[in-house]
Amino acid sequence: MLDLGVIDRTDDRPPYRQIASALRKHITSGKLAPGEKLPSEAELIDHFGVARMTVRQAVQELRGEGLVVAEHGKGVYVRSVPPVRRLASDRFARQHRQEGKAAFLVEAEALGRKPTVDQISISTEVVSAQMAERLKLPEDARVVIRSRRYLNDGVPVEVATSYIPESIAGGTAITSTDSGPGGIYARIEEQGHELLRFTEEVSARMPTPEERKVLQIGAGVPVITLVRTAFDADDVPVEVCDTVKVSHAYVLQYDFPAR
Template sequence: MVDRHAPASGQHGYRAIADGLRSQIDSGELAPGSKVPGENELMALHGVEQPTARRALEVLKNEGLIIARRGSGTYVREFRPIRRVSPDRLKAAVWGNGRSIWSADLDVRPHVGRTVVTVEAPSSLIADVLGLDEGEQVVTRRRRFLVDDKPVQLATSYYPEKLVQGSAIMAEDTGEGGSYARLKDLGYEPVRFREELRTRMPRESEREELELAQGTPVVLIIRTAYTADDQPVEVNEMTLDSAAYILEYKFTAQG
């Protein structure tokens, strides 16, 4: 807890105040979900003006350590991660048995808050990855996934229209096993995957859709699925709330 008997001192700058609060968060003195001293309390504790106290809190907000709740105060961010395990989640033993690949991450399937399916011209990047000729189109599936009513991921999948036209992949609900099971039904079973990861700060539309707290970056994952003869059949662009995930990868020393 904050030492409420600490002497006030005008010598404390905003960085020193932020460093002290960060140390308390890292040590567990200020536990996840606990309330952080507000501007008035920091002013009294450290003998500083309001702009200094406010700036100290802004530093921690931008680092993603604390979040403000309107009308309630500022709290230490609670981290209850979804453990995304690769490559376990992509094994045919999961989706091939009618299960969602999310079942490798969670006990329950997340709620899909929105699914939009369109047929459109692909970007040059998507067309290149899928090996499409000029003028060929893609079936695009855009989804937003929620866990406990909190958005955690945006996903946009692209499929060559000529492969999936008229199939359940063009429906809002693709059925048991999801789109990979439907690709297998069509004779295009995914057997190899490639994922690229990077992080950045969110675009404004992403921040709104994922309901991100200030200072929270996103993780971008682009996955390409290939058949046994190396035909690309899907590109999936995923945007993850970094505060909601731990990304776990399993490897062997062979192969």
């Protein structure tokens, strides 16, 4: 049994938060390693001398923070999702597309993870006012909308929705479930739009109920939002990708010159 201390009755925090704090300390220090099982309810009840509901409240707080996951009939385990380091200077390199690899595949394989994509949905719609402004399209233009969920080793880490002008994406594999080797950027370049640059807008917020469900995270786990715009050689926007990322699954690393 871990050294979890005891309940301090003079502490202003309720007992369940003290228990959560003790467990959290062992998780963040690595004494409870990713994938390791937490002490059982019975063990925690016996150790702290509290009611079952108090222990369950403590575990629920940790679940809400995304630190642990419960497996029905087995117990509660420390979440084992490693960070994915995104290298802004490299992940969209043309070399990767020529090798038939999309950015997410490059990122995951660099860490030895098994990447998968599911929940793919594709539609063609009249562009929204906001997206028309970003893509510099007329208000009656149509865009192909491609949404998908990305997983590392079977664990959801992000959902992404791309908006591409129908004049570029129509009739290509971008409108198919499998967009082909190199992903949608390879298909865009095949249409004569050689990519020149990308811009990214990064922010953070709490997830919506739907995002929590899709990403399988607790209400207390924040998400990173990243909106990327791709420009072709004529500096015309050819795609906008709106991505929602699980905050603890990513480290965003950017390299840029000091000038």
